[in-house]
Amino acid sequence: MRRLFVILALLTFGLLTFALYEGVVAAPTEQTMGEVQRIFYYHVPSAVTAFTLFLINFVVSIIYLARRSPRADALAVSTAEVGVVFCTVVLVTGPLWARPVWGIWWTWDARLTSTLLLWLIYVSYLILRRYSTSGQTPVIAAVLAVFGFLDVPFVYLANRLFRTQHPQPVYFGGPGSGADPRMTFALLMNMAAFFAFAALVCGCAFAWSAPGRTLKKLRPWKLCCCRM
Amino acid sequence: MSFSSSPANSTNANLIQPTASSAVSLSHVSKIFGRFAALRDLSTEFAAGKLYAILGDNGAGKTTLLRAMVGLAPPTRGSITVLGTPDLRAATAEIGYIAHPSLLYEDMSGMENLRYFAALYGIRDDRPCQHAIHAVGLDPALTRRVGQYSQGMRQRLSLARALVHDPKILFLDEPFSNVDVVSAREMVHVLAHMRDLGKTVFIVTHQAALLQGVADEFVCMAAGQISARTRDLPVAQERGAPPASTRV
Amino acid sequence: MSLAEITRVSLAKDLRLEWRSKDAINSMLFFALLVVVIFSFSFDPTAEESRHIAGGLIWVAFLFAAVVALNQTWARELRNQVLDAYRVSPAPANALFISKAVGNFIFVAVLETLMAPLFMVFYNLRSIGPAYELVVVAILATWALVANGTFFAAMSIRTRSREVMLPLILFPISIPALLAMVSATTAILTGEGSARFWVVLLAVYDVVFTTVCLLLFETVLHAE
Numbered sequence: 001m002r003r004l005f006v007i008l009a010l011l012t013f014g015l016l017t018f019a020l021y022e023g024v025v026a027a028p029t030e031q032t033m034g035e036v037q038r039i040f041y042y043h044v045p046s047a048v049t050a051f052t053l054f055l056i057n058f059v060v061s062i063i064y065l066a067r068r069s070p071r072a073d074a075l076a077v078s079t080a081e082v083g084v085v086f087c088t089v090v091l092v093t094g095p096l097w098a099r100p101v102w103g104i105w106w107t108w109d110a111r112l113t114s115t116l117l118l119w120l121i122y123v124s125y126l127i128l129r130r131y132s133t134s135g136q137t138p139v140i141a142a143v144l145a146v147f148g149f150l151d152v153p154f155v156y157l158a159n160r161l162f163r164t165q166h167p168q169p170v171y172f173g174g175p176g177s178g179a180d181p182r183m184t185f186a187l188l189m190n191m192a193a194f195f196a197f198a199a200l201v202c203g204c205a206f207a208w209s210a211p212g213r214t215l216k217k218l219r220p221w222k223l224c225c226c227r228m
Numbered sequence: 229m230s231f232s233s234s235p236a237n238s239t240n241a242n243l244i245q246p247t248a249s250s251a252v253s254l255s256h257v258s259k260i261f262g263r264f265a266a267l268r269d270l271s272t273e274f275a276a277g278k279l280y281a282i283l284g285d286n287g288a289g290k291t292t293l294l295r296a297m298v299g300l301a302p303p304t305r306g307s308i309t310v311l312g313t314p315d316l317r318a319a320t321a322e323i324g325y326i327a328h329p330s331l332l333y334e335d336m337s338g339m340e341n342l343r344y345f346a347a348l349y350g351i352r353d354d355r356p357c358q359h360a361i362h363a364v365g366l367d368p369a370l371t372r373r374v375g376q377y378s379q380g381m382r383q384r385l386s387l388a389r390a391l392v393h394d395p396k397i398l399f400l401d402e403p404f405s406n407v408d409v410v411s412a413r414e415m416v417h418v419l420a421h422m423r424d425l426g427k428t429v430f431i432v433t434h435q436a437a438l439l440q441g442v443a444d445e446f447v448c449m450a451a452g453q454i455s456a457r458t459r460d461l462p463v464a465q466e467r468g469a470p471p472a473s474t475r476v
Numbered sequence: 477m478s479l480a481e482i483t484r485v486s487l488a489k490d491l492r493l494e495w496r497s498k499d500a501i502n503s504m505l506f507f508a509l510l511v512v513v514i515f516s517f518s519f520d521p522t523a524e525e526s527r528h529i530a531g532g533l534i535w536v537a538f539l540f541a542a543v544v545a546l547n548q549t550w551a552r553e554l555r556n557q558v559l560d561a562y563r564v565s566p567a568p569a570n571a572l573f574i575s576k577a578v579g580n581f582i583f584v585a586v587l588e589t590l591m592a593p594l595f596m597v598f599y600n601l602r603s604i605g606p607a608y609e610l611v612v613v614a615i616l617a618t619w620a621l622v623a624n625g626t627f628f629a630a631m632s633i634r635t636r637s638r639e640v641m642l643p644l645i646l647f648p649i650s651i652p653a654l655l656a657m658v659s660a661t662t663a664i665l666t667g668e669g670s671a672r673f674w675v676v677l678l679a680v681y682d683v684v685f686t687t688v689c690l691l692l693f694e695t696v697l698h699a700e
Contacts, residue, residue, distance in 0.1 A: 065692075065695065117648060117651055117652075120647075120648035120651075121648045121649060124644050124645045124648050125645075127641075127644055127645075128631070128632075128635065128641065128644075128645055131635045131636045131637060131641055132634055132635045132636075133634055133635060133636055135261055135301070135699075135700040136634075136699035136700050137634075139695060139696070139699045140631050140634065140696060140699055143631065143692050143695060143696055144631065144645060146688065146692065147624070147649055147685070147688060148648070148649060150684065150685070150688060151648075151649045151651075151652060154652035154653070154677070154680075154681055154684075155651065155652045157652070157677060158651075158652040158655045158656055158677060159652075159655070161659075161673055161674070161677070162655060162659065298564050299563075299564060300560060300563060300564060300700065301700055302700075317566075320564055320565060320566040321566045323564060325560070325561070325564045327557060327560055329556045329557040330556045331556055331557055331558050331560055331561040332556055332558065332561075333489070333493060333552075333556075333558055334555065334556065335493050335496045335497050336489075336492070336493065336496075340492075344485060344486075344489050345561060345565070347481075347482065347485040348482060348485075348561075348562065348565040348566070348567040349565055349566060349567075350566070373496075389561065
C-alpha cells in the first residue's frame with residue numbers, strides 16, 4: 001500500500017510539473033487573447049475534475065445510505081473537500097480570464113451559474129459536516145449530498161431558460177474551436193495531472209478508512225512517515 | 229400497522245441467542261460516540277415479567293443502554309433483540325418509554341397529549357387514555373396546560389403516555405427525579421402493579437431506596453458494562469451503586 | 477392507523493398548538509413586514525420599474541419569513557424532546573413529514589395572503605397578467621420552499637447553531653426554484669414573456685424533491 005502511494009505521489013508530481021511546463025511554456029500562444037489564455041489550461045481541467053468528484057460524491061453517498069460503510073463515507077468527505085478546492089479554482093480563474101479578454105468579470109450564463117451553485121451546495125455540505133452534533137453525521141451529510149446533486153440539472157435548466165429570455169454578452173465558444181493540437185495536448189496533460197492529484201488525496205482517505213483505523217484530518221507529511 | 233419481523237441480522241456463532249422467555253437480550257453491544265465508548269461489549273438477557281432497577285454513577289451508560297433498547301440509539305456493534313425480534317422498529321408498539329425530559333407538549337392539556345400519543349399507536353378510542361390517566365392518579369377532566377403542571381404531575385402524565393397503548397415492556401429513565409415523595413411512591417406502586425400484570429419494567433434511577441422490596445433485580449452499571457446483577461439492594465450498593473438518596 | 481389518519485392527527489395537533497401559542501405566525505409576520513419596509517428603503521422604484529423588481533422582492537421576503545416559520549415549527553418538537561416520543565412509536569415517519577410540511581404550507585400561505593396586499597400598496601403594483609396565474613405560481617413556489625424547508629429543518633436539528641444552519645443548507649438548493657418563482661411572477665406582473673416554462677419547471681422541481689423527501693425522511697428522522 002505504501003509503495004502504491006509513493007508511486008502515485010511521484011506520478012502526480014511528475015504530471016503536475018510536466019503539465020505546468022506544457023501549459024505555461026510549451027503550448028503556443030493564442031492568437032487573439034494572448035498569454036492570458038493560458039489560464040484555460042487550469043480553468044477547464046479544474047472544472048472537469050470538480051464535476052467528476054462531485055459525481056463520485058453523489059454515487060458514494062447513495063452507497064453509504066444503502067450500506068452504511070464507513071469507507072464510503074470517507075470517500076464522500078474527501079471527494080467533497082477536493083471537489084470544493086477545484087471548484088474554487090474554477091471560480092477564481094474564470095473571472096481572472098474573463099476580465100482582460102471580454103471586459104466583464106462575471107456573467108450569469110448556465111455554466112458559470114451551475115458552477116457557483118455546485119460550489120455553494122458543497123460548501124454547505126462541508127459546513128453541515130463540521131457543525132453536526134449528531135452521532136450519525138455521515139447519514140445526514142449523505143442525504144444532503146443526494147439533494148445537492150439532484151439540484152444541478154434544475155440549476156442548469158433554469159439558467160438556460162433565463163439566458164434565452166435575457167440575452168447575454170456574446171463571446172465565442174472558447175479556444176476549442178480549431179485548436180492547435182499542442183494546446184489540446186496541454187489541456188489533456190493538465191486534466192490528467194489534476195485527476196492524479198484528486199485520486200491521490202481521495203485514495204489516501206479511502207485507504208486510511210480501512211476497518212480498524214479512525215480517519216483523522218489528512219496530514220500529508222505523516223502519510224509518508226507512518227506505516228500503512 | 230404491520231409488525232414485520234425481519235430475520236436476525238447475523239448468524240455469527242458468537243451471538244447470544246435469546247431464550248424464549250426473555251424480554252430483551254443484548255449480544256456484544258457496544259455504543260461508541262466519537263472516541264468515547266458509552267457501552268462496552270455488553271451481553272446479557274432480561275427475563276420477561278420482572279422489574280429491573282438499573283443503577284450506576286453518572287456516565288456509567290444507563291441512559292445509553294435504555295435508549296439503545298428502545299431503538300433511539302442503535303448500537304455501533306452487536307445486536308439487541310426485543311420480544312424475540314432484532315428489528316426494533318417492529319417492536320415499537322409494545323414499548324413504552326419515559327425519558328428525563330417530559331416528552332410532552334406544554335401547550336396542550338393532559339388528555340389532549342394522551343389522545344395524540346394514543347393516536348400514534350393506532351388508538352382511536354378515548355377509553356385507554358382515560359384508563360391510563362386514572363391509573364397514574366391524575367384527573368382526566370383537568371384542562372390545564374401541561375406547562376402549568378407541577379413536576380410530579382408531569383412525570384405522572386409521562387407515565388400515562390407510556391402506558392396508554394398497554395405495552396409489554398416499559399423503559400423509564402429517572403422517573404422519580406425532582407418529584408415529591410408522595411408522587412414518587414405512588415408511581416412505584418403503579419409500576420409494581422404493571423409488573424404484577426406481567427409487564428417487564430426497566431427503571432434507571434439514582435433513588436434505589438424507593439425500589440427496595442419492589443424491584444426483582446438491581447442491575448449495577450459502571451463504565452459501560454454491567455458490574456453486578458443482584459436481588460439484594462445492600463449488596464448492590466456495596467458493589468458500587470450510588471448510596472440510597474433520600475433527596476427526591 | 478393509516479398514514480393519512482396519523483398525518484391528519486399530527487396536522488391537527490400542530491394547528492392547535494400554533495393557534496394557542498402563535499409562535500410561528502407572529503414572528504413570521506413581523507419579520508416579513510420588516511423585510512418589506514427595509515426593501516422599500518433600499519430600492520425606491522417608480523411605479524413602472526416596480527413591476528420588474530417586485531417579483532424578486534416578494535419572494536425573497538417570503539423566503540426569509542418561511543425560514544422563521546420552519547425553525548419555529550421544529551423547535552416545538554424539540555422542547556422537552558417530544559420528537560423522541562414520536563420516534564419510539566410505530567407511527568410512520570412520512571406522516572410526520574407530510575403533516576409538518578402541510579402545516580408550514582398553511583402558515584406561509586396565510587403570510588402570503590396577508591402580505592401580498594401590503595406589497596401592492598407599498599409598490600403601487602397592479603398586475604398586467606391575470607391574478608389567478610399568480611395564485612398558481614404562489615402555490616407551487618410555496619410548496620417548493622416548504623417541502624425542502626421542512627426536510628432540511630429536520631436535518632438541521634442535529635447541528636450546532638441550528639437556526640443558522642437551516643438557511644445555509646436550504647438556500648443553495650432552493651436557488652433554481654427561487655429563480656423560477658421570481659421569473660414567473662415578474663413575467664405575469666409585467667406581462668412580458670411567458671411564465672409557462674417557469675411554472676412547469678417549478679412543478680417538476682416540486683415533484684422530484686417531494687419524492688426524494690418522502691424517500692429519505694425516515695432515514696433522517698431516525699438518525700440520532
